[in-house]
Amino acid sequence: MQCPCLPQSISSGFVEEHWVWDVNAKSPAVQLSPCQRAVYFHIDPILQSEGTAGVRGTKGMDSESWGLSYKGTVWHCGQSRQYTEPFYEKATIIGVDLNLYDGTMAFYKNGLHLGVAFTGLNKVGVPLYPIVSSTAAETELELVMRSCRFLSLQEQCLYTVLQHLVDEVHIDTLPLPGFIRRQLKEF
Structure with a gap:
């Protein structure tokens, strides 16, 4: 596994943050890259998946989380609704746009804007952490970059x-x- 830890340049006015996966909050079927920015699920070619592999998989199960599943559903407060078509294809890239000025969260699939998934997030009053979830075998998730631009x-x-x-x-x-x-x- 190659570690995707190369720094990326950012446009003026944006702040770059480096996220990593929590090594203490993962199931045994999960492997992390050495830099902890890539996660690999059920990668053993001999063993079949014996259940869900996850890293902090609370996707929308409580009142302080909002999430998107590979099944195309968005989750909040333990309830889901259909948001987009499922994404089962390999090499699918999911982007998350959390706009705290407008209070919206939107997702992108392979660069295509899927529309606003959640509103009112600027009134939540607690830190927000956007996530994407997958329980499909041989799933690979990578945290590439997170940036935000502060308004002058x-x-x-x-x-x-x-x-x-x-x-x-x-x-x-x-x-x-x-x-x-x-x-x-x-x-």
């Missing part, structure tokens, strides 16, 4: 003003300098 103070102010407007057509009626009204329209 100016962007936060523009965002706050726009959140309080009933309709963006009212921007021109605001008692603000013209250049700020233009920025609001472009934001």
Whole structure:
């Protein structure tokens, strides 16, 4: 197994974080890469799967987790609903977009946006950890990169003003300098 630990460059304004799998919270059928960024399930070609292999598999089972299963269902509070088609294909890449400004979580499959899965996440008040789950044999999951872009103070102010407007057509009626009204329209 090759360790996928190469650093990646990030655009200006983004912060990179390195996630790793928890070595103490995995089942025996799971193997981690040396850098703990890749996880391999049921990889023994001789032994058949004898159940679920997992690493912190709480995907949506409590009120503080929201998750996506390879079966295409999203989970929260122990309840699921169909969100997308199942993804059984090898080399499927799942992306997670947690937007705490809008309070949404969306998923991507092979770069294709699947739509918003959850809303209201900006009001949760506890740390959130997006996950993707698979219990299929020979599944390989890799944590590639996590980044977030913090809004500047100016962007936060523009965002706050726009959140309080009933309709963006009212921007021109605001008692603000013209250049700020233009920025609001472009934001």
